Amino acid sequence: MAGGGPACKSHCHGPHRPHVHRSHSVHEDKGLPGPYPIAEDPSTCDIVKATQYGMLERCKELVEAGYDVRQPDKENVTLLHWAAINNRQELVKYYLSKGAVVDQLGGDLNSTPLHWATRQGHLPMVVLLLKCGADPSLIDGEGFSSIHLAVLFQHMPIIAYLIAKGQNIDTTDFNGQTPLMLTVQKAFGPEPMKFLLKFNPSLNAVDNVQKNTALHWAIASGNTSAVDLLLEAGASLDIKNVKLFLVLASSLTFMWAIGYIMDLSSDSWLLKGGLLLSLLFVMSLFVRQLVGLKNLRYLPTAFLLSSVFWMSMTWFFWFLPDTTHTNVILKITVVFSLMGLLYYFYKTWSTDPGYIKTSEEERKENIIALAETGCLDFRTFCTSCLVRKPLRSVHCLACQACVARYDQHSLWTGQCVGIGNHYYYLLFLFFLTMTGVWLLYGTLQYWSNHCAANFHQDGAWMYFAQTVSCSPWVSYISSVTCFHTLWASLWLTVQLYQIVFLGLTSHERMNLLVQRKSSKHPVSLRRTPYNLGCFQNLADFFQCSCFGMFKPNLIDWTKQYKLFHLSKEKNVHSV
Template identity: 70%
Template sequence: MFLCFVMCSLNLVLLLLCRYYISKGAVVDQLGGDLNSTPLHWAIRQGHLPMVTLLLKCGADPSLTDGAGFSSIHLAVLFQHIPIVAYLISKGQNVDTADFSGLRPLMLSAQQVVGPEPTSFLLKFNPSLNAVDNVQKNTALHWAVTSGNVSAVELLLEAGANMDIKTVKGETALDLAIQTQNCFVIYMLMEEGRMRSKRNNRLLRIMEKYELFLLLASCLTVLWAIGYVMNLSSDSWLLKGCLLLFLLVGMALSVRQSVGVKNLRYLPTALMLSSVFWMSVTWFFWFMPDVTNAIVEIPVMFSLVGRLYFFYKAWRTDPGYIMSSEKDKKENIAALAEAGCLDFRTFCTSCLVRKPLRSVHRVPCDSCVARCDQHSLWIAQCIGVGNYHYYLLFLSSLTVTSVWLLYRSLLCMYQ
C-alpha cells in the first residue's frame, strides 16, 4: 500500500514538473538522448500514459521518429503498452504508419512481440494485412512466420491475410515456414490453404451454405440409429457396442468433413434439438394413444410447445451485447485516458468499450454481455440480462417433459 502511494506521488510530481517546464518555454518535441528521442518517445518507452496524454495536449507530434526510425505508435507496440496504443489511435494516429523501411505496427508486432495481445488489438482497427515493407517486401504474415510467432500467424490467418503474396526473393509464407522448419506453422498454413481452396469448390460452397441443416440432419439420423441398435433383438452386447462405436466414429468423421470450425459450436445445440424431436415423436406415437385421461397430458403438451418457443426466444433475443460505434469507441478511449481511468480490468480490449458492472467478454460470441451469466452450449448463445428469463423457462419446460417421459418409459418397461 505504501509503495503504491509513493509511486502515485512520484508520477504526480513528474507531471507537475513536465507542466512547469513547458510553461517556461521548454520545446515539447526536442530530440535528445542516446536514442535521439522526443519526450513523448521516452514517456511511451516507460509506459507512462498520463505523461503521454499531457504531452499530446501540449502539442507533441506523435508522427516524429526517433533514431531507430520508430514513431510513437511503433514504440507503444514494441514495448506492448496497449493502453498507449489505444490512446494514440483514438487521437488520430494511423494504424498503418510506416517507418523509414516501410515497417508498420502490425508487422513489428508479428516480428518482435511474443504473444497475441498487441497483434489482436491492432487487428481491431482494420490495418492493411497485405501491405509490404520497402526492403524485403514482407507482409505481416511473412514476418510472423520467419520469427516463429505462432499466435500472430493464427490471428493473421483468421483475419484473412493473403498467403500467396511473394517476397522480393519470390517466397510465399509457406516457403518461409518450410525454410525455418517450423512444423506447427507449416501445418497451420497448409490447413488454411486447404480450407480456402475448399471454399472455391461450388459443391462445397453449397454445402457450407446449408451446414447447419446438415448438422441437424446428421444428429437426427445418429440418434435414431442409436435407438434402433439398442432395440435390436440380438442379445450380444458386444455387437451392439461395436455398432454404436461405428456410429459415433462415422458421425465424428462426417461432421469434421462437412462442418466448418465456425459452425461446429452448434453441435451441442443440434444434439439437444434432435433429442427433443425424438422425445416428442415418442410421446405422440407411443404414449399418447395409451392415455385414458387426456387431462393428464395437457401439461406435457404445453411443455412441449413451450420448450420450442422459449428455446427460440432465448436464442434470438439479444442477451445484452454492449454495442458502440467506431467514433464512440475512440472518443471513449481518449476521454478515459485523459481522465486517468483507462484501466484494462474494466475496459475491454476486444470490444473497445468500457465494461459495465457484472459484464463479461465472451470469446464464443466475441462480445461483452451485460450482467452475463454464462455462454450456454445448448443454445449456442450467451445468457445475460436480455434473455436469462427465457432461458430459465426453456430449462423448466425441458425438465417437465423429460421427467414425464422418463416416468412413462419406466411404466412401459415394467408393465
C-alpha cells in the same frame, strides 16, 4: 534502447530502458513519482538525478540558476527525456514552460520523450505530451512510431488513446510494416491481435521490403492463433453457417446411429460395442476434417437440439399410440411443453443478450475522456470492445463482446445470457424440465405395457436388463432425457435462488465465492448492493408490480455506470 546502451535492441525481453544506473532510478520500474531517497541530499544532486527522482524544487533552483533545459547530457539525452521515462508530469510541464523542445530527439535510438514514455507504458505522460504538442507519427532510430512501440510492448490503453486522438491504425514504420504486422510477429497470445482487429485495420496492406501481408507474416512466424484470427476476420458469414449446419446434422445422425445399433436384433453386446466404437471413430474423423475442431463449441447446442428432436420422435411414434383417448390432458401437456421449449430456446438464442453498442465516434470520445482523467483501466474500460464498461457488464470471450448484467455464456444455447434474454433463458429451463418429466413418465408407461419385467419380483438388476433388452431405443432416449431433465431442473433451481434470495447473476456469485476463499475478511453473498430483498428482487427481474405492492426499478444496465439508488456501494467493482 529508448535512450541508452546499444547492447539491448531486442523486443522480446521487456521494455527498453535508458542507460542509467539503478541508483539513479529507483522508482523507474513502477513509473510513479516517489519520495526523495533517504541516502540522497537534494541540495547535492545534479539536475539529471533530481529529474529522475522528481525533485521539483531542486530542478527549479538549478534552472533558475542558469541551466539550459534543452541541453543534452553526455548520452545526448535531455531533461525532458528523463522526466518522461520516470513519469514526472510536473517536471515535464515546468521544462516545457522553460523552452524545452517537446519532440527533441535523443539517446542511442534517437527517440523523442513520447517514445520513451510509450515504451514504459506511462499513459498519463503520453496524454500530457500529446496535449503539449508531441507528434506521435515521428519515427525513432529503429524505425518505429509511437503506435508501433505501444504495439510491441502491448500497452493496450496507449494504443487505444493514440488511435482515438487520430493516429492511423495502418501507420507504417521504416520498413512499411503496420502495427498489425508487428503484432503477428512479436506478440505472444491472441489478445493483442484481437484488440487491434477491433480498429478495423487493413488486412491486405503489404510491407515495403518483403511485400507480405499480415497473414503472410503470421504464417512465416508460425503464429497459428494469428493465422486463425486473420482468416476469421475476413471469413464469410455463410461459411460459418455451413459449419454450424454440419455440426447439427452430424449430431442428429450420430444420435440416431447409436440408437439404431443398440436396437439391432443381435443379442451380442460385444458386436454392438464394436460397432459403436467404429461409429465413434468415423464421426471423429468427420468432425476433424469437415467441421473443424474450433467449431466444436457448437456441439453442446447441436446435442441438445438433436436430443429434443429424437425425444419428440420417440413420444409421437412410441409413446403416443399407447395413450388412451381419455388421456387427452397428457397429450396436450406434452405438446405444449415441446412448443414452449422450442420457442424459448429460439428466443434465448436469437435475442440480443444486452451487447454494449457504441459508435466509433463514441468509442474514441470515451477513450479520450477516460485516459485524460486517469480512468482508462480494466474496471471501467474493455480493451477488446473499446467501450466504457457499465456496472455488472462482463466481456464474454466466446462472443467477443461486452454483455450488460452478464450471467453466463450458456453451453447449451451457444449464446450469452444477459439482461436482454435472461427471462427467456429461465423459461427455456422450465419447459425443458417439464418436457423431460413428461417423457420420463411416458417411458414408465411404455415399459409397463410392453416389458414383462417386474421390479419387485425380479430385482433391480434383472429389471434393468430386461427393460433395456425389451426396447433398447426407448432405454437410450430415456437416459438422454434423464440427463437433460437433471441438469435443467438443478440449474433452474440455482438460477431462481440467485435471482430471488441474492439478487446476483451467476458470474457475480462465482466471483464472490472466489473472494470468500481468498479473503481474510468474511464476504457475504447476501449483503451486496444488488440484493434489495426477495420480493423487490423478483419485481425488478420480472419487471412486475405484483398487483401494485412493489415498484420495479427501471434500470438500463447497458448504460448504467453508477449506483444511483443503492446505498451499499463499497463492493460494486469487486462484485
